[in-house]
Amino acid sequence: MGALLMLLSAAQRPGPEPAVLQYPKNWPAPRYDFSRNPLTREGIELGRRLFYDPVLSRDSTLSCAGCHLSFTAFAHVDHALSHGIQDRIGTRNAPALANLAWAQAFMWDGAIQHLDFQALAPISSPTEMDHSIQKIVEKLNASPRYPALFEAAFGTRKATGERVLKAMAQFELTLISAGSKYDRMMAGTDTFSRQEQNGYAIFQKNCASCHAEPFFTNFSFEKNGLPLDTMLRDYGRMRITQNPADSLRFKVPTLRNIEFSYPYMHDGRFRKLRDVVNHYAQTTALDRPLELSANEKTDLVAFLLTLTDRAFLFNPDFSFPKE
Amino acid sequence: MKHLVLCLKYAGLILLCFPAESQNIISLNLGPFYKSEKIALGESLSTPDSLTLHQLRFYLGHFTFYQNNAAILEDKNYHLFDLEEASTLNLTFNLPQNATFDSLAFNLGVDSLTTASGAMGGDLDPTQGMFWTWQSGYINVKMEGFSKKCPARNGEFQFHLGGYLPPYAANQRVELKTGGNSENLLLTLDLAPFFEQVNWVDKHNVMSPGAEAVRLSGILAKSFAIHAQ
Numbered sequence: 001m002g003a004l005l006m007l008l009s010a011a012q013r014p015g016p017e018p019a020v021l022q023y024p025k026n027w028p029a030p031r032y033d034f035s036r037n038p039l040t041r042e043g044i045e046l047g048r049r050l051f052y053d054p055v056l057s058r059d060s061t062l063s064c065a066g067c068h069l070s071f072t073a074f075a076h077v078d079h080a081l082s083h084g085i086q087d088r089i090g091t092r093n094a095p096a097l098a099n100l101a102w103a104q105a106f107m108w109d110g111a112i113q114h115l116d117f118q119a120l121a122p123i124s125s126p127t128e129m130d131h132s133i134q135k136i137v138e139k140l141n142a143s144p145r146y147p148a149l150f151e152a153a154f155g156t157r158k159a160t161g162e163r164v165l166k167a168m169a170q171f172e173l174t175l176i177s178a179g180s181k182y183d184r185m186m187a188g189t190d191t192f193s194r195q196e197q198n199g200y201a202i203f204q205k206n207c208a209s210c211h212a213e214p215f216f217t218n219f220s221f222e223k224n225g226l227p228l229d230t231m232l233r234d235y236g237r238m239r240i241t242q243n244p245a246d247s248l249r250f251k252v253p254t255l256r257n258i259e260f261s262y263p264y265m266h267d268g269r270f271r272k273l274r275d276v277v278n279h280y281a282q283t284t285a286l287d288r289p290l291e292l293s294a295n296e297k298t299d300l301v302a303f304l305l306t307l308t309d310r311a312f313l314f315n316p317d318f319s320f321p322k323e
Numbered sequence: 324m325k326h327l328v329l330c331l332k333y334a335g336l337i338l339l340c341f342p343a344e345s346q347n348i349i350s351l352n353l354g355p356f357y358k359s360e361k362i363a364l365g366e367s368l369s370t371p372d373s374l375t376l377h378q379l380r381f382y383l384g385h386f387t388f389y390q391n392n393a394a395i396l397e398d399k400n401y402h403l404f405d406l407e408e409a410s411t412l413n414l415t416f417n418l419p420q421n422a423t424f425d426s427l428a429f430n431l432g433v434d435s436l437t438t439a440s441g442a443m444g445g446d447l448d449p450t451q452g453m454f455w456t457w458q459s460g461y462i463n464v465k466m467e468g469f470s471k472k473c474p475a476r477n478g479e480f481q482f483h484l485g486g487y488l489p490p491y492a493a494n495q496r497v498e499l500k501t502g503g504n505s506e507n508l509l510l511t512l513d514l515a516p517f518f519e520q521v522n523w524v525d526k527h528n529v530m531s532p533g534a535e536a537v538r539l540s541g542i543l544a545k546s547f548a549i550h551a552q
Contacts, residue, residue, distance in 0.1 A: 033440070033441065036440060036441050037441060037442075111457060111458040111459070112458070112459045113438075113439055113459050113460075113488075114439060114440075114441045114442075114459060115441075116441035116442035117441070117442065117449070117454070117456075117459040118459075120449055120454065120456040120459075121456050121457055123456070124456035124457070125456075125457070133449050133450050133456075134450045134452065137450050160444055160448050160450065161442070161444075161448040161449040161450035161451075162442045162443055162444040162447075162448050162449070163444075165441075165442040165449065166441070166442050169441070169442070240458060240488075242491075242533060
């Protein structure tokens with residue numbers, strides 16, 4: 001009988017509060033399997049703290065946000081190649097983070113297949129945080145603040161690798177960008193200028209096969225005609241599949257908030273959207289060469305700017321956690 | 324849960340629900356060998372190349388026990404065997420009452436579906452150091468040591484075998500006839516075929532998924548044997 005009472009009182013103890021992702025009705029269901037990691041308010045909050053906490057790096061100087069800043073679409077503005085602890089330079093550009101619940105693979109070459117595991121890569125990379133999940137878990141368990149946060153999120157004060165990764169994934173899953181002018185247009189609550197409308201038509205004709213709506217990526221690995229950088233010698237997807245047909249294929253990046261996620265491409269080789277558009281207009285490496293007049297280029301860029309989502313960039317739930 | 328409800332319902336018969344009688348526990352011990360020589364970490368074997376293992380860790384899981392090809396117990400968990408920690412070398416399974424078995428099967432390495440399911444705890448927690456961070460996937464087998472045949476610095480070799488994406492999915496299903504029922508099983512792994520087939524010239528450091536990892540995993544999978552004790 002006593003055991004039964006204990007069971008009942010355990011059931012009544014308030015657990016973490018379930019949270020639900022909000023996204024437009026016409027979007028498909030997320031790909032992330034929430035049944036294995038149910039979103040909760042406390043889990044998201046813990047993940048956010050971890051995302052902003054330099055405790056994740058070996059010398060406690062660099063957090064995830066150091067390279068993924070909310071105000072710049074979670075990209076690393078101005079840095080062509082990412083910058084790790086002690087000014088160590090990586091080999092790739094930090095991508096913008098948005099709508100990760102729908103992504104199928106992570107990193108420019110798709111090296112990571114599941115969002116939960118993604119954080120292990122920067123944590124362990126010598127040119128990024130140069131730490132290990134084992135040591136981080138030790139640090140968190142010894143910290144004065146974290147055990148209570150783990151208890152709130154997972155019902156136990158003990159941090160484990162699984163819980164750290166799941167909490168970080170929870171926070172990242174909430175990074176949904178669906179409030180741009182483009183989205184309002186689609187919902188019928190805003191209108192494009194003539195220039196934007198024209199740019200949209202050019203985009204649909206020339207770009208949407210890879211940068212497919214509404215995520216502005218078809219989630220696949222494509223060649224967009226960039227020549228190999230002979231210093232970096234980054235062959236993209238081939239590193240993972242070891243298949244020569246995948247040489248120079250990179251994951252099609254989202255174009256949401258593209259205004260803020262410069263510099264562009266896996267190695268940050270272009271500083272301006274105009275440079276990107278010029279590349280596509282010049283390259284002979286695409287199946288279908290694009291012929292864009294100067295005006296069309298301007299219109300195309302005007303359309304790309306409608307993908308800026310200020311509500312996302314300045315969402316207080318995404319920024320540095322207040323104490 | 325069902326048992327609990329039953330016990331409460333028939334409170335008068337509670338003693339009948341007491342589990343002691345209903346247990347059918349199988350204990351499985353794991354032992355790595357080189358031919359008939361038992362392997363201990365840090366001790367060189369009596370092979371001409373003074374083969375010595377410094378680390379031997381691997382995942383076995385999804386154990387299934389069969390009687391006449393019908394599964395009588397399927398356990399989807401994974402276990403990390405670590406020669407350095409004696410407690411990890413024993414496993415127990417709770418079979419249905421009176422059930423008998425004549426064969427069993429298990430995975431060497433973590434299957435693709437499990438890997439693709441996201442972060443896991445316990446033996447599969449990434450803090451176990453058996454997970455590749457730069458390219459997701461478990462390291463199914465970590466074997467490190469020394470051989471005079473190994474041309475690397477200090478004769479040190481490292482085999483980190485894993486990978487879960489086709490065409491280089493490395494995990495293997497192992498099926499063994501137990502030849503009858505037994506409460507105590509000894510599962511042996513003979514590393515001689517593996518070390519005889521290592522390509523010492525240029526494949527003594529296998530640290531990423533690929534054809535060599537798959538080949539070597541296949542050799543290991545064929546080197547298990549089961550003995551009723």
